[in-house]
Amino acid sequence: MLAENIKKLRKQHKLSQEELAKKAGVTYSTLIKLESGVNKNPTIKTLQQIATALEVTLDALTKE
Numbered sequence: 001m002l003a004e005n006i007k008k009l010r011k012q013h014k015l016s017q018e019e020l021a022k023k024a025g026v027t028y029s030t031l032i033k034l035e036s037g038v039n040k041n042p043t044i045k046t047l048q049q050i051a052t053a054l055e056v057t058l059d060a061l062t063k064e
Contacts, residue, residue, distance in 0.1 A: 003035050006034055006061065013055075017031050025053075026046055034050070
C-alpha cells in the first residue's frame with residue numbers, strides 16, 4: 001500500500017520520480033525501490049522526508 005500511496009500522491013502533485021526524490025532529499029534509486037514495492041521497510045526518516053515533500057502527514061503516506 002505504501003508504494004501505491006507514494007505513486008498516487010506524486011502524480012497528484014505532478015512530479016516525476018526524479019523531481020520528488022530531489023524535493024524529498026532521497027536518492028532516485030530509493031524512491032524507485034519504494035514505489036515499486038522492492039523496499040518494504042524504509043526508515044522513518046525517509047518516509048518523513050517524502051511525506052514532507054508531498055505535503056502530507058506520515059499517517060496519510062502510510063495508511064492502508
